[in-house]
Amino acid sequence: MTHGRPIDISQREAEVLAALGARLSNAQIAGQLHISVRTVESHISSLLRKYGVADRWALADEALRQSPPPGHLTGLPSPRTAFFGRAPEQDLALDLLGKARLVTLLGAGGIGKTRLAVAVAEPAAPSFPLGGAFVDLVPVRDGFVAQAVASALGVTERPGQTLEDTVARHLGRGRSLLVLDNCEHLVDAVAAFTERLLSGCATVTVLATSRERLGVPGEQTVPVPPLPLDSDAERLFLDRAAAADPGFAAARAEVTELCRRLDGMPLAIEMAAARSASLGVTGLLSALDDVLRLLAGGRGPVERHRSLRAVLAWSHDLLTGDEQALFRRLSIFAGGFDLAAATAVAADPGHTADLLGRLVDKSLVTGPVRGRWRLPATIRAFAAERLEAGGDGGAVRHQYLEWAAATAADLESGLESGPGGDWRRDFDAVADDLRAALADAPPGRAAVPHRLARSLAHLTYARRFLREVPGHHEEAARRAPTPGEAARDLRDAADAAHALIDTGRAFDLLLASARSARAGGDGNAEAVALAFAVETAERHPSGFETEIPHGRLRDLLDRASAAGDHRDPLVAAHLAAARVWNTCQEKVAPEPSLIGAAVAAARATGDPVLICAALDASGIAALTAGRFRDAHRIATERVGLLPAMPRDVPYPAPEITDAFHMASSCAVAAGDLPAALRTARLAGADDLIGDRSPVALSTLIPPLVLTGELDEALRRAPALWEVCEQADNPLAWLSPAVAAVALAHGLRGEEVSFRLWRARAERIAGGARSRYLASFAAFVDARTALRSGRDDTALVEAAFADFPPQDWYRTYARAAGAELAVAAGLPDATVRLAAALSDTTAENDWAAACLTRAAGRLHRDPDELSAAVEAWERIGARYERACTLLLIPAREDEAREELAALSAGSSPPENRGEDGSRCQCSSGAGLG
Numbered sequence: 001m002t003h004g005r006p007i008d009i010s011q012r013e014a015e016v017l018a019a020l021g022a023r024l025s026n027a028q029i030a031g032q033l034h035i036s037v038r039t040v041e042s043h044i045s046s047l048l049r050k051y052g053v054a055d056r057w058a059l060a061d062e063a064l065r066q067s068p069p070p071g072h073l074t075g076l077p078s079p080r081t082a083f084f085g086r087a088p089e090q091d092l093a094l095d096l097l098g099k100a101r102l103v104t105l106l107g108a109g110g111i112g113k114t115r116l117a118v119a120v121a122e123p124a125a126p127s128f129p130l131g132g133a134f135v136d137l138v139p140v141r142d143g144f145v146a147q148a149v150a151s152a153l154g155v156t157e158r159p160g161q162t163l164e165d166t167v168a169r170h171l172g173r174g175r176s177l178l179v180l181d182n183c184e185h186l187v188d189a190v191a192a193f194t195e196r197l198l199s200g201c202a203t204v205t206v207l208a209t210s211r212e213r214l215g216v217p218g219e220q221t222v223p224v225p226p227l228p229l230d231s232d233a234e235r236l237f238l239d240r241a242a243a244a245d246p247g248f249a250a251a252r253a254e255v256t257e258l259c260r261r262l263d264g265m266p267l268a269i270e271m272a273a274a275r276s277a278s279l280g281v282t283g284l285l286s287a288l289d290d291v292l293r294l295l296a297g298g299r300g301p302v303e304r305h306r307s308l309r310a311v312l313a314w315s316h317d318l319l320t321g322d323e324q325a326l327f328r329r330l331s332i333f334a335g336g337f338d339l340a341a342a343t344a345v346a347a348d349p350g351h352t353a354d355l356l357g358r359l360v361d362k363s364l365v366t367g368p369v370r371g372r373w374r375l376p377a378t379i380r381a382f383a384a385e386r387l388e389a390g391g392d393g394g395a396v397r398h399q400y401l402e403w404a405a406a407t408a409a410d411l412e413s414g415l416e417s418g419p420g421g422d423w424r425r426d427f428d429a430v431a432d433d434l435r436a437a438l439a440d441a442p443p444g445r446a447a448v449p450h451r452l453a454r455s456l457a458h459l460t461y462a463r464r465f466l467r468e469v470p471g472h473h474e475e476a477a478r479r480a481p482t483p484g485e486a487a488r489d490l491r492d493a494a495d496a497a498h499a500l501i502d503t504g505r506a507f508d509l510l511l512a513s514a515r516s517a518r519a520g521g522d523g524n525a526e527a528v529a530l531a532f533a534v535e536t537a538e539r540h541p542s543g544f545e546t547e548i549p550h551g552r553l554r555d556l557l558d559r560a561s562a563a564g565d566h567r568d569p570l571v572a573a574h575l576a577a578a579r580v581w582n583t584c585q586e587k588v589a590p591e592p593s594l595i596g597a598a599v600a601a602a603r604a605t606g607d608p609v610l611i612c613a614a615l616d617a618s619g620i621a622a623l624t625a626g627r628f629r630d631a632h633r634i635a636t637e638r639v640g641l642l643p644a645m646p647r648d649v650p651y652p653a654p655e656i657t658d659a660f661h662m663a664s665s666c667a668v669a670a671g672d673l674p675a676a677l678r679t680a681r682l683a684g685a686d687d688l689i690g691d692r693s694p695v696a697l698s699t700l701i702p703p704l705v706l707t708g709e710l711d712e713a714l715r716r717a718p719a720l721w722e723v724c725e726q727a728d729n730p731l732a733w734l735s736p737a738v739a740a741v742a743l744a745h746g747l748r749g750e751e752v753s754f755r756l757w758r759a760r761a762e763r764i765a766g767g768a769r770s771r772y773l774a775s776f777a778a779f780v781d782a783r784t785a786l787r788s789g790r791d792d793t794a795l796v797e798a799a800f801a802d803f804p805p806q807d808w809y810r811t812y813a814r815a816a817g818a819e820l821a822v823a824a825g826l827p828d829a830t831v832r833l834a835a836a837l838s839d840t841t842a843e844n845d846w847a848a849a850c851l852t853r854a855a856g857r858l859h860r861d862p863d864e865l866s867a868a869v870e871a872w873e874r875i876g877a878r879y880e881r882a883c884t885l886l887l888i889p890a891r892e893d894e895a896r897e898e899l900a901a902l903s904a905g906s907s908p909p910e911n912r913g914e915d916g917s918r919c920q921c922s923s924g925a926g927l928g
Contacts, residue, residue, distance in 0.1 A: 009050060016043040020060045025686045027643040056685050058173070060156065071125040073177060075152050076134040077118055077369070082239050085232030086116050086224075093120040093222045097177075097205060098127070100220040101198050104183075104208040107224030109378040110267030110308045113209035114181050116224055121179050121207060128205065130174035137190065138182045138377045139335030139432035141439065145186060145193045147465055149178065151428035156464040161692050162726075163465065164193060168201040176204050182377055183210040191216050226264030233259035233269060240273035240363075250281040261288055267378060268311040274363040275315065287314055312382045315362065322348055326355045327364055328390055331383035332400045334436040336372035336429065344403035345396055372429065397440060404430075404437035405448050408455035415462050415648050427459055434459075438475065450479040454489065461496065462648040464687060469496040469650065470505070477512075483520030487513045491529055492650060498536075499653035501694055501731070503543030506654075507536050511556075518563070524571050527564025530556050531574035536654075538581035539588065539616070542732040542768055550585050557582050569605045573614070576601040580617045588771065588806050589624065590617035608644040612655040615641075619662060624805040628670040628843040635659070635666040639679065647688065656688055657695050664699035668706070669808040671845030673875045676703035692719050694727070698737040705740045706846060708879025708902050710748060717741040717757075724764050735765035735773040736809065739780045746784030747879065754784060774801070776809040782816035791824040796832065811836075815847035819854035833858060845875045853884050862888055878902060 009017065012033070019029040026044070030037045047059055089105070096103045097120070105113045105120075121134060133152040140148045146163040150156070155170045157163045171178065178197070183190040191214040194206050198216070208214060213221060227233040234255050241248045258281055262268040272284055279287065288310060319327060325347040330337065332345055343352040356373060359365040364383075367373035375383060387393050407430055414423030434456050441449040457472035473493035480486035490513035497506040510533035517525035534557045537548040557578050564571035576598040583591035595617050602614035615638050622631035638659040645652035660683035667676035680700035684691035691697075697720040704713040720741065724734055742757035758780070765773035778798045785795050799817025803810045818836040821829040837851050849871035856864030865888050872881035879902055885895030 009047065013043050013047055013050075016040060017047055017059060020044070020047075020056055025642075025647070026682065028647065031643050053173075058170075060687075071128055072131040073121055073125050073179065074131070074133040074154070075136070076121060076125075076179070077114075079115065079118060081243070083115060083119050084236045084239065085227050086112070086119065089116060089222055089224055090119055093207070094124055096220045096222065097124050097207065100218060101204070102194060102206045102208065102214070102216055102219045104210055104214055104219055104221045105224050106210060106213065106221050108211060108265075109184075109381075110265050110376075111224050111226065112266040113224050115266070117179055117181055117207060117209050121177065124177060124207075128175045128177040130171065130176040130203070132171065132177040132179070132204075134179040134181065136181050136335075137186055138374075138380070139333075139436070140186060141334070141432065141435055142186055142189050144432065144435065144468075145189050147431065147468075149180075149193075150465075151431065156687070157466055161690065163467070164196050165200065168197050168204070171197070171204040172201040174203055178204060178206050180206060180208045183208050183214065184212060187212060187214060190214060227259075227266055227269070229259055229264055230256060233262075233264045236266060237269050237273050237276075240270050241276040244274050244361075245277035248276055250276075254281040254285065258285055258288070261285070262308075262311065265308050267376065268308045271311050271315050271363050274361065275318065308378065309382070312379065315364065316382070316386065319359075319362070322351065323355055323358055323362075324386075325392075326352065327359055328383050328387040328392075329396050329399075330359075330365065330373075330375055331380050331387050332396050333374075334432045336367070336369075336374040337433075338372050341403055341407070341430075341433075342373070344406075345399045347392075400433075401437050401441050401448055401452065404434050405452040405455065408434055408452055408459060412455050412458055415458075424463060427463060431459075438472075441479075445479055445481050447481055450476055450481060450485065453479050457492065457496070458649065461499075461650055466496070466499055469499070470509070474509075477516070480516075483516045484522050484525070487516035487520060487522065487525050487529065490516060491525075494529075494532075495650035495653055499650050499657070499688065501543060501657065503536055503540040504545060507533050507544070507548070510536065514560075523563040524565055524568050527560040527571050528574045530560035530563070531571075531578040534560070534578040535574070535581050535613070537587075538578075540654075540658075541587040542772070547587060550582070553582055569601070570607075570610075573598075573601040573605050573607075573610050577610070577614055577617070580614075586804075586806075588620065590621050592621045592625075595621055608641040609652045609655050612638045612641045612645075612659055616655075616658060616662060619666060620806065623666065623669060623808050626811075626843060628666065628808075628811070631666040632670040632672060632675070635663040636675075639663045639682075653688060656686070660686065660689060661695045661699055664703065665808065668702055669811075670843065671811075671847060671849075671875060673703045673707050673846065673877060677707065677876075692723070694723050694731055694734055697723060698734050701737045702740040705744045705747075706880075707876045708882070710744045710879070710902070713741065713744045717744075721760065724760070732765050732768035732772045735761045735769070736776040738764050739773060739776050743780040743783060746780065747787055749788070770804050771806060775803045775807045775813040779809055779812040779816045782813065782820045786816065786820050786823055789823075791826075792820075793824075793826060796821045796824070796826060800832065800835065811844040811847040815844075815850040815854070819850055819857070822854045822858045829858065845871070846877065846880075849875065849877065849880065853880075853887070856884075857887065862890075 015033055016029060019033070026037050026040045029040045044056060044059065051059060053059060093103055093105065093116070105116055107113050125131065133149065135149050135152045137145065137148060146167060149167050150163055153167065153170055155166055157166055161169070180190060180194070187210065190208070194208070194214060195216045197204060198206065198218070213219060227236060234252070237255055237259055258272065259269060262272060272288070275284060316324060316327065326342070329345045329347065330342060333341065339353060339356070342356055343349045346352045346355075348355070356365065360367065360373070364379055365373050365375055387396060411423055411427050414426070434452065438449060438452050438456060441452070453472055453476035457469050457476060460472060461469045470493045473489050473496055477486040477489035477493065480489055490509050494506040494509035494513060497503070497509060510529045514526045514529035514533070517529060534553045537544065537553055541547045560578065561575055564575065566572055566575065576594070580590045580594045580598045583594060598617060599611070599614040602610040615634055619631045619634040619638070622628070622634060638655075642656055642659060645656060660679060664676045664679040664683065667673070667679060677700070680696065680703060683689045683699055684696040689695050697716060701713050701716055701720060720734070720737055724731065724738065738757060739761035742754050742761060745753035745757060758777070761773060761777060762769065778795070778801065782795050782799045785792050796817045799813040799820070803813070814836040818829070818832040821832040826832070833851065833854055836847070849868050852864060852871055853868035855861070856868055865884055868884045869881055872884060878898065882895045882898035882902065885891045885898065
């Protein structure tokens with residue numbers, strides 16, 4: 001990390017960094033800055049070096065944080081008044097922070113926990129080089145703790161990771177401190193979040209404030225008692241009284257008696273001191289006696305709450321009527337608020353600024369800090385009680401809802417302003433209030449909550465809080481004034497589910513959208529929703545717990561055809577696409593004869609999303625027919641459409657993810673490993689996909705293994721398995737990537753790990769094995785057997801099985817099976833080689849190189865082997881190139897150097913020879 005010194009970057013690099021902060025893809029940055037994607041990549045590489053971070057996500061975080069110095073705690077309050085006492089508690093907390101990973105400051109409301117946390121965090125911060133954040137949880141609702149922390153840190157949810165994991169990954173780059181203030185109303189949620197963070201990130205320490213323990217293992221607590229009398233309590237009162245009245249004077253005995261009656265509670269003392277200028281200590285004592293006599297209560301903590309409540313009630317009653325009205329109304333805000341927000345809920349908007357200033361003077365409101373005020377938690381709770389008791393709570397909630405809807409709409413307009421994090425910062429400041437306003441809106445269908453729900457869905461999607469987006473769209477549907485609006489909301493919810501690769505949920509939402517459209521008399525919208533539901537179930541069946549039967553999908557398509565106007569271009573395009581996928585009984589099997597019409601119908605709409613989807617059918621058909629190079633070309637065309645798709649709405653999400661997945665997969669199917677790796681890395685850099693998502697990992701790991709980058713593949717393997725285990729629905733299409741990890745272990749001679757990952761691949765494939773895994777598994781088994789020198793006729797037979805047409809990896813299986821037959825000296829080796837050559841050489845560069853090597857082995861021909869070496873080199877398959885060099889006696893030393901370079905830094909294999917050396921294959925047996 002380079003925090004603490006200025007970073008010297010060019011103007012163009014600054015523009016690229018700002019665009020990264022806005023979460024733009026490389027292609028989007030290139031289009032906006034009118035430079036090539038390669039130039040963008042060059043600038044990003046330079047920025048990675050200068051900032052000393054690992055990936056573009058960290059760069060985006062740097063852009064939003066503006067590179068704070070070491071130990072900087074984002075959001076740490078800057079106290080404007082002196083801090084008194086607490087030396088024992090502060091020393092204990094600082095000592096515990098050096099030993100424990102979770103320290104909780106425990107005390108009653110108003111006791112001064114927040115101020116103590118600030119006083120502890122400031123001197124502790126230098127011990128945490130990465131810094132961290134101070135997060136006020138007062139405005140946060142249950143279920144949004146991770147969002148609050150992510151917003152404070154300036155990080156964005158990464159697809160394929162929970163927000164908690166994204167936060168842990170960010171904080172895990174070095175020693176960091178996270179302060180979670182005011183946890184008491186979210187104890188269970190904060191405890192779960194903290195336990196997950198601490199268990200997944202060894203470098204983070206948490207300092208919490210709460211009225212009760214979090215109950216997380218290893219938690220250390222620091223009790224925060226009232227301020228001691230005859231010392232710190234009086235010093236606090238005198239300091240605050242002097243601030244209110246520089247000429248204040250009082251007898252020490254009276255001050256001590258006042259602090260005693262206030263039980264040493266800092267908040268109560270500060271509020272009383274704010275009134276000292278007008279009442280004096282004698283008047284304060286008299287007024288306090290009057291209020292306390294009206295309240296019942298015992299001693300101990302209850303008494304402290306009683307005295308604090310007495311001061312709150314007394315201070316409130318001394319307010320003028322218009323001050324009381326604004327004070328009560330400000331309690332509606334869950335978090336901080338600016339002057340415009342306060343004015344929006346005020347009873348007397350014209351005098352809001354003056355009244356707000358008076359409340360600040362009386363210590364009932366704090367601020368302004370960066371233009372925002374707030375009510376401390378304890379004071380807000382009291383004000384909220386008075387709001388309800390006053391009978392105007394309903395009217396204020398209505399004003400609050402109107403303000404939230406208008407604020408959200410204004411933020412949406414900021415999405416069109418281009419790169420820059422301004423709208424994100426502004427959204428993070430009010431997000432909790434937007435959520436609260438929607439949650440507290442009266443039940444039923446109404447225009448204002450509907451607008452707010454839609455805006456909140458849009459903003460959270462653009463902010464990449466992806467997991468909460470479908471729920472906001474569904475809430476919008478429940479609030480929609482008309483069935484037509486509900487149909488639109490449910491369609492958006494379906495697209496948002498697609499962004500999470502939850503196609504089963506997307507299917508159900510599409511059917512719900514169709515029902516709403518039908519209720520609203522919109523046949524075209526019904527047709528589009530039903531047709532897209534059919535297409536979803538046919539194209540993406542692995543996202544369903546149970547695949548939808550063909551007959552039911554045919555019935556849905558018939559209903560779609562009957563409902564819509566076929567002359568409408570959008571309806572025509574969706575119906576044509578659904579027919580392509582539904583004509584055959586088999587899933588993921590488009591009907592070739594209908595594809596041309598579907599592509600033409602899509603192009604007629606001019607919609608890049610629909611065109612991209614139609615081209616997928618063309619690409620799948622090419623794969624099925626064994627035309628892998630055509631499929632590769634078509635998939636590349638689909639990726640070329642992505643820059644024209646909007647990124648702040650979920651509509652294009654299904655095609656963005658699928659286009660990247662298919663482009664890399666088709667490149668692998670054609671043996672174009674450099675293209676496969678380029679596309680996979682582009683997918684990992686895309687802010688909708690991310691480098692730990694199912695799409696990114698499944699597209700990257702196979703070409704890494706096939707090129708021989710085994711170490712990188714195995715470093716990413718745990719993330720792949722985590723994705724598989726945490727998936728909300730079956731992801732059988734990940735099984736080839738899992739099997740590729742097995743191959744990496746097999747090529748390193750690690751038999752135990754090989755068997756583990758092979759079994760995992762079978763488990764992930766499940767009942768869809770024949771569609772996704774069969775041929776790739778046969779390839780992995782044959783190639784691993786070749787490496788070990790194992791003669792296994794059954795593996796050769798498996799490699800030449802009759803794989804289903806949509807199995808993309810059959811050429812790999814047959815090439816590896818043919819070479820295994822040659823190496824094993826099987827009687828039918830020549831026939832196997834000829835059979836593999838007949839259908840692979842022209843369509844798969846990897847298979848062609850493998851078969852050239854197999855022919856060289858069979859004929860013991862150095863020239864053929866040298867040709868294979870060149871073929872491997874052309875596609876970047878360094879491992880296979882080195883293995884081939886081993887078969888040429890004159891180049892064995894070169895081979896061993898290459899293998900040593902490839903294995904540098906790798907962990908020792910589990911299988912070793914008697915002398916402890918890595919098992920190597922002779923030129924007459926396996927390769928490795």
